[in-house]
Amino acid sequence: MQKIQRSSKAARGTVTCDNTTMHLLKANDFVADSIRKQMAAQNILLLNITSSAGSGKTTLLQETIKRLGGQINIKILVGDLETERDADRLRAVGGDALQIVTGGICHLEAQMVWQAMESLNLDGVDLLIIENVGNLVCPASFDLGEDYRVTLIATTEGDDKPKKYPRMFLTSELMLVSKVDLLEYLPFSVDNVVADARDINPDIDVMELSTINGTGVDAWCNWLLNKVAEKKEAASLAAS
Amino acid sequence: MHEISLIRTVFNTLEAEFSPEELSRLQAVDLKVGLLSNVEPILLQNAFAAVTQSEGKYETTTLNIETVPIEVYCPVCDKNSPVKDYKFACSCGRPSSDVVSGTELLIHRIHFAEPASVRSA
Numbered sequence: 001m002q003k004i005q006r007s008s009k010a011a012r013g014t015v016t017c018d019n020t021t022m023h024l025l026k027a028n029d030f031v032a033d034s035i036r037k038q039m040a041a042q043n044i045l046l047l048n049i050t051s052s053a054g055s056g057k058t059t060l061l062q063e064t065i066k067r068l069g070g071q072i073n074i075k076i077l078v079g080d081l082e083t084e085r086d087a088d089r090l091r092a093v094g095g096d097a098l099q100i101v102t103g104g105i106c107h108l109e110a111q112m113v114w115q116a117m118e119s120l121n122l123d124g125v126d127l128l129i130i131e132n133v134g135n136l137v138c139p140a141s142f143d144l145g146e147d148y149r150v151t152l153i154a155t156t157e158g159d160d161k162p163k164k165y166p167r168m169f170l171t172s173e174l175m176l177v178s179k180v181d182l183l184e185y186l187p188f189s190v191d192n193v194v195a196d197a198r199d200i201n202p203d204i205d206v207m208e209l210s211t212i213n214g215t216g217v218d219a220w221c222n223w224l225l226n227k228v229a230e231k232k233e234a235a236s237l238a239a240s
Numbered sequence: 241m242h243e244i245s246l247i248r249t250v251f252n253t254l255e256a257e258f259s260p261e262e263l264s265r266l267q268a269v270d271l272k273v274g275l276l277s278n279v280e281p282i283l284l285q286n287a288f289a290a291v292t293q294s295e296g297k298y299e300t301t302t303l304n305i306e307t308v309p310i311e312v313y314c315p316v317c318d319k320n321s322p323v324k325d326y327k328f329a330c331s332c333g334r335p336s337s338d339v340v341s342g343t344e345l346l347i348h349r350i351h352f353a354e355p356a357s358v359r360s361a
């Protein structure tokens with residue numbers, strides 16, 4: 001594999017680089033591929049949940065554990081700038097959660113997930129969920145080896161988010177419009193937000209959600225159970 | 241964002257690839273930064289100035305940043321179209337999220353000065 005077009009002599013003049021070897025995120029993408037391989041080997045569905053700060057990620061995961069904790073084996077990794085608070089909230093409802101404190105870094109990188117996975121017992125786990133740092137900018141660029149990227153957008157944030165943060169919506173498979181119980185009080189149009197998201201990513205799936213009045217929680221849980229089953233089917237097909 | 245760590249990655253990448261002698265002649269580094277990379281050229285320049293000054297290295301090196309527009313590929317027309325107003329669609333109107341450019345974040349070219357003593361060939 002030719003890495004860089006250069007002679008054996010000392011470099012001089014202009015050296016043109018191969019686009020893949022000089023990619024500044026290649027270290028991250030390499031580790032993300034390792035994670036993907038390990039998850040495939042163990043038939044574990046891996047989700048990366050992203051949103052702005054406070055859109056309802058942890059609350060949704062609490063609800064998910066309450067509903068599905070008895071049916072499938074779920075583990076959670078939570079990224080946060082400084083505190084253990086989200087992991088504590090998840091443990092309080094019986095979740096098996098590990099906090100990754102990023103120490104001020106505004107996103108999770110694959111290497112952080114890889115390191116955290118070393119202290120997780122993944123035997124028999126069906127679903128590993130990563131709650132990313134609340135931020136729609138930086139986490140968009142960092143592949144964590146996930147099967148699906150799920151992005152929440154809350155009705156309290158305004159409906160202009162997709163076009164402001166296109167990379168995130170381009171790379172997400174599912175958009176959850178959260179806090180829809182507040183729709184009647186807010187100038188937020190679900191139709192507009194879905195249209196804008198689909199201008200960017202025509203294939204993105206959309207669900208409306210409220211953990212307060214229960215809208216969409218069943219649909220979300222069914223989506224999860226389906227994806228877990230699909231991952232296992234794919235694995236048994238590959239094995240047979 | 242993480243501009244400082246990106247600049248450090250630029251230097252680490254160069255240091256893994258080139259010798260100290262070669263890097264002592266480093267004149268300029270050209271980066272390609274896609275409009276979807278979520279990296280602000282101005283912030284990257286500021287980070288470059290901050291890192292080179294605080295580490296006392298590469299102080300005479302210039303950073304050139306080329307921003308790359310977003311283009312999507314349409315399999316029906318078999319061509320690329322620019323993305324306008326974040327509408328990811330071909331000029332024929334068909335939506336497409338097959339992004340062929342705009343996510344770049346890479347070192348594109350590196351310019352070196354001639355070695356101090358060049359022996360004639």
Ligand SMILES: Nc1nc2c(ncn2[C@@H]2O[C@H](COP(=O)(O)OP(=O)(O)OP(=O)(O)O)[C@@H](O)[C@H]2O)c(=O)[nH]1
Nearest residue numbers: 052053054055056057058059060134179210211212
């Ligand atoms: N009205 C309403 N409030 C909600 C809903 N879901 C979450 N909240 C509230 O929104 C606030 C933030 O929720 P979290 O679940 O902590 O949000 P988060 O995305 O995990 O936040 P960070 O991890 O800090 O980014 C809390 O006060 C929740 O009670 C909902 O469906 N409706």
Ligand SMILES: [Mg+2]
Nearest residue numbers: 057058086131
């Ligand atoms: Mg949270």
Ligand SMILES: [Zn+2]
Nearest residue numbers: 314317330332
């Ligand atoms: Zn077309």
